[in-house]
């Protein structure tokens with residue numbers, strides 16, 4: 001149907017539904033899925049595991065090229081390894097979440113991870129849904145579809161808090177979760193290199209009052225429309 005595999009960029013702040021939406025859209029449309037936040041978390045995990053001071057940008061930059069990060073792009077079973085170790089669990093700890101914004105702000109880290117992301121997207125045979133913070137603006141500015149998801153901090157905190165309560169005993173309360181995600185968004189939006197931002201040509205969707213299923217359906221419609229508009233091969 002389309003002239004080339006469709007590339008979809010989904011960006012937005014934390015807890016807006018990027019991962020859940022992107023995975024479901026990719027699975028239903030038979031596309032690949034790339035969680036770029038997992039890649040930044042993976043390099044952060046490696047820094048912490050190797051005693052690198054994550055608040056020293058020069059120290060982080062000096063070793064940014066060392067870890068080998070591999071992402072599996074099956075939306076039904078996405079994977080992430082660092083030097084052959086499965087880090088899908090360890091990258092979700094509070095320690096990594098608290099350090100990832102500092103590591104991802106280092107230009108050498110962004111250059112390294114952006115290269116990986118572009119290679120994966122270029123090699124995706126059936127197209128790919130790539131989610132993150134700077135996909136539409138920097139990583140894949142030529143993406144066929146660009147979506148920027150938003151939601152009120154209260155809704156995002158409630159979603160995240162519910163998720164953590166389900167998986168982590170002793171998880172932080174709603175207010176603490178809200179503060180933490182606002183702080184992370186501020187750091188991600190305020191960095192100099194490739195901040196969290198909506199691309200000028202992205203379509204914004206406020207998901208506050210929408211169910212996950214409504215968001216998924218809306219994105220699928222947008223992606224299918226974009227596929228139809230491509231020139232015939």
Ligand SMILES: Nc1ncnc2c1ncn2[C@@H]1O[C@H](COP(=O)(O)OP(=O)(O)OP(=O)(O)O)[C@@H](O)[C@H]1O
Nearest residue numbers: 013014015016017018019020159163207210211212
């Ligand atoms: N529209 C929605 N309505 C209700 N819950 C939702 C909605 N979208 C996502 N969720 C839930 O909110 C939580 C966070 O969603 P998700 O992980 O997809 O967000 P995210 O934007 O990828 O966050 P992060 O950037 O922090 O990884 C999940 O538990 C998910 O099931």
Ligand SMILES: Nc1ccn([C@@H]2O[C@H](COP(=O)(O)O)[C@@H](O)[C@H]2O)c(=O)n1
Nearest residue numbers: 036037038040100101104132133134188
């Ligand atoms: N394109 C991206 C994606 C993520 N980051 C950084 O990674 C952090 C974790 O992302 P999650 O989606 O897993 O929450 C995020 O807070 C950013 O610091 C990024 O910089 N660019």
